[in-house]
């Protein structure tokens with residue numbers, strides 16, 4: 001099952017709620033998610049395998065092109081597409097763009113109206129009617145991913161429409177992403193939250209090494225890449241304060257997630273124009289559609 005929508009509608013929030021753990025980076029900024037992330041949701045009635053995808057949007061940058069291709073590539077691989085819109089914003093041009101990209105696909109689609117905590121009930125009905133007039137959806141489910149409202153119903157709807165099959169994953173597995181990926185996403189999320197303007201978008205994180213240190217401590221070396229020397233200065237902050245904060249917040253969350261004491265070494269480096277540099281994109285794991 002693939003979760004599709006424009007940036008910032010709440011896809012990662014829903015994924016994290018359904019798997020009951022945080023695996024995808026979330027922030028109030030659009031385009032937080034850059035890769036396809038698989039989450040495994042264990043329910044009484046079965047397992048649901050979900051793909052969170054980067055928000056589909058228009059852009060000329062190579063990185064953004066890769067992000068969109070990553071999302072589109074999931075259409076053929078899944079049994080269901082969840083198309084998510086933001087209830088407060090309603091259905092706009094950006095949503096129309098996403099919907100258009102799905103029209104070729106014969107995969108059954110479910111409309112998920114998220115953030116219903118922000119609108120009056122009558123508006124939900126209106127939106128349901130308006131969007132269903134544009135495309136055939138087998139179901140419409142209004143939810144608030146943030147407030148965990150409507151999620152039980154959504155789970156039931158998903159189980160109803162997904163084909164029966166064997167349980168593919170063990171009960172304790174919630175994602176197929178390697179540890180390095182989780183660590184990278186945690187650090188990237190902290191940078192997204194703690195910096196402003198163009199910085200979040202100019203940042204990539206690479207986990208350089210992961211090893212066991214003294215007394216079972218996990219030692220992580222990671223580099224934050226930015227595009228300009230001026231951005232490096234900002235990420236480090238005066239006297240290194242911001243980098244320290246990014247490091248502390250990241251370390252605490254990595255420790256919680258991995259259940260291990262962590263020693264995190266963070267470096268900041270400049271890689272000019274990496275978002276348009278195919279080699280750098282590959283190095284950072286943004287590979288979809290690149291040759």
Ligand SMILES: Nc1nc2c(ncn2[C@@H]2O[C@H](COP(=O)(O)OP(=O)(O)OP(=O)(O)O)[C@@H](O)[C@H]2O)c(=O)[nH]1
Pocket residue numbers: 005006007008009010011012013014025026027028029030031032033034053054055056114115116117118143144145146147
């Ligand atoms: N009020 C409200 N806010 C929500 C809800 N779901 C998500 N949000 C907020 O919307 C913002 C975007 O959420 P994300 O889950 O990062 O959105 P996304 O669709 O994964 O975004 P991209 O990574 O840009 O594709 C965050 O600030 C969330 O807290 C909801 O049900 N209600």
